[in-house]
Every structure is written in structure tokens, then in C-alpha cells.
Amino acid sequence: MNTLDSIMHRDFRLKRVYGDAFPIGKEMYLSMSGVSASKMDITYFEILEEFSDIIVLKAAMSMDWQQEGVGKLPPYALVIDTWKKSEYGTWQVLSRVSQILDKPYSEE
Secondary structure (H helix, E strand, O other), rough: OOOHHHHHEEEEEEEOOOOOOEEEEHHHHHHHOEEEEEEEEEEEEEEEEOOOOOEEEEEEEEEEEEOOOOEEOOOOOEEEEEEOOOOOEEEEEEEEEEEEEEEOOOOO
């Protein structure tokens, strides 16, 4: 969690584009309990836009994860991330839009 905390911008927001989920801020994201993952593979990665201190990227993932009281969660997801370079020169994720997929991501 310390590593995750260090790469998340203080204004981080996660927006899930499935269900009726509301945006989640950094503190709420880091305080979620009962979620565990045993495996996550990046199956696709593309930088969509690159500026001097901002990068927008698209990544697809295959995951083996679960939530307490819910069980296994869907194994495939696509995310659009915006990363911002901090004043200290480190990159931090500022926002993430997340979409659960029914099957592995394909560029087609």
C-alpha cells in the first residue's frame, strides 16, 4: 500500500464506467478493505498522448482478484490513465477510467 500511495497523485480520481459507481478519491481507494489479488498481467499498453509533464495511456489487464463477501471479480479490464510528473520529477497517476471487459481486450 505504501508503494501504491507513493505513485498516486494527491488529487487522484478513479471513475468506473460500469454500474452506477461514483468517482473514488485517493483516500477512499487506499482504505478499501477485503480486496485481494494474486495475479495481474498487462496484456496491452499504448501511450495515447505525451506532453512534457502529462502522459495519457491505455492498458488492458488480466487479473485474478476477489473481494470479501463478493467472491471472484471479473478477470478482464481496460483502463485509461492520466499520469502527471510531480515537482520532484516522479510520475504519479492523476486519474483512471476503468472498464470491466467480458473477454480479453483486442485492438479490433
